Amino acid sequence: MTFALVDANNMYVSCERVFNPKLENRPVVVLSNNDGMAVARSAEARALGIKMAEPWFKWKHLAKQHGIVALSSNYALYADMSNRMMKVLAQFSPDQEVYSIDECFLGMDGFKHLDLVAYSHEIRRRVKQWVGLPVCVGLAETKTLAKLANHCAKKNLAGAGGVCDFGRMTQDELSKLFATIDVSEVWGVGRALTQKVGARGITTVESLRTADPKTLRREFSVTLERTIAELNGTQCVDLEDANPTRQQIISSRSFGAPVTELEQLREAVASYIGIAAAKARAQGSVAGMVQVYIRTNVFKPESPQYQQTQTVPLPESTSDTLQLTKAALWALKRIYKLGYAYHKAGVALLNLTDGGDGTVQKDMFSTAKDNTKLMAVMDRINATYGRGTLRSAAEGSSKEWAMKRERMSPCYTTRWDELPVVKA
């Protein structure tokens, strides 16, 4: 099987550039929620030494010095651009797995009569022209190799030019190439594994590829054994379902400023439940358990630390925001302690099951109102007018705890009122 892995170049920065061409050729960084750290960097920003996941305040001085543009993340914009990109890519193969907001796998078996490299260049050209995003393409016989080929395309290794096809290279050429690539670039090899296999002298892709799979399976995991097989061209991982039903739904955020009052935590928890419950309804699931957690700031070890989670089993599985809120607020009250500066809270909907007609186990003694219709109306209104238009009173209206996003660009593609006015 031949896979193509198509991945946008620093997606978030590229999205911003589509609507603000002044950002071209300049160092640009997009920040995480709360304007905390760098999650996307233009090539120019990378060249200045700004690392991925580096806290902004640590390089803010660089920003001043070199005129780096730092932007808050605008997920509404990126999600919309992603949808456009995926639609265009879907035209190139009937087999598409949307793997993340900025990349997808395409099954290429039906196109082997074509020149796949030329075909990939056409993919790049069309996505650039129709959506405005630059992408690179990696081609290979397994998903793991396709990811690696994409890495080479991006780094312009193996004479890439935005497309890298391992199928066109000999085993000898591949071995030489792999010997120059750090093992941490391999899909599935993260920080911890890099350390551990490094201690056994495995530091390059080539040394992992040629390592003994049985030994590594024994010492590490079956996952690593599969990775080694995939690096050697034996396919272990197939294309997956595009929109699998989630087994759990989490909503959590750090606060814009420390929170000490229970009332504020209640608003935050209620808001997160609002988000999570809407997601559950959207996929037709009901939750059997709700989990709530709160924590202080781990990056401030000098201030008193506290962290706690509480799980509540529900008498009857539900996706009703009001019932779930009630359960979550009860859990919150159990774990809340006065005297701490809370930094983050979150909720999780667990034990999700299919909420389809009549399959939910009912609670014989339940006195809860059936809010199914209310929820349906709420979802419709919020779909039209934006999330939070209709919400539970428990969410409050001040939202003093809400995250910081001080440098956000307009939602160019999803909000008329944020379109910049062009003077004639």
Place this chain on the structure above:
DNA sequence: CTATAACTCTCAA
């Protein structure tokens, strides 16, 4: 004891 639930660790974007 086994089967499974619950939890921990790791990884990815």
Place this chain on the structure above:
DNA sequence: CTAACGTTGAGAGTTATAG
């Protein structure tokens, strides 16, 4: 001016618990 460090989901493996 100050202080300031993401979110969501999955899978594997281990430990706790029920029966």
